[in-house]
Amino acid sequence: MGGRVRERAEALSANDPKEVEMLIITQEPWHVETAAQRLLSLAEAAREQFGGIEGGLLLLPLGEAGPKRLRPEQDVLADAGSVADGLGIHIAGAAPMIAAHSGKPQTVGFVVGPDGAAALRCPKITPDFLEGFSDTAGEDARSLI
Numbered sequence: 001m002g003g004r005v006r007e008r009a010e011a012l013s014a015n016d017p018k019e020v021e022m023l024i025i026t027q028e029p030w031h032v033e034t035a036a037q038r039l040l041s042l043a044e045a046a047r048e049q050f051g052g053i054e055g056g057l058l059l060l061p062l063g064e065a066g067p068k069r070l071r072p073e074q075d076v077l078a079d080a081g082s083v084a085d086g087l088g089i090h091i092a093g094a095a096p097m098i099a100a101h102s103g104k105p106q107t108v109g110f111v112v113g114p115d116g117a118a119a120l121r122c123p124k125i126t127p128d129f130l131e132g133f134s135d136t137a138g139e140d141a142r143s144l145i
Helices: 003-015 032-050 073-087
Strands: 023-025 057-062 090-098 105-112 118-123
Touching (some): 032 090, 073 090, 073 118
Parallel strands (some): 023 057, 057 090
Antiparallel strands (some): 090 105, 105 118
């Protein structure tokens, strides 16, 4: 971190630690089958390394799932929401899952907030491993759960 940025962050932290937001980027793999346990493990590791991570954003790599091991979108988002709510963080990621609106396999991007609620879902508009190209726009996740 540059000197001026570090000084500003330290000054904000000294005055009110909640004013400092944190972006935690991980490349550790996660799998939709064990999403709750793995996401909790990743978030706890970040908390141990960085201290208070409340209000921060945990940015995940693309989650893994085999074609025969996909889970419903609602279940994956509920797992991520449970971890986010428990630790007071945002979680953003994407993974192959059974899309809520179509019941078909699709890679879906998501953000869940520190209250555990899904704030955003956005199906990928790229070749999915089963469906080929899809043409869908971002949707407010609350209407789908």
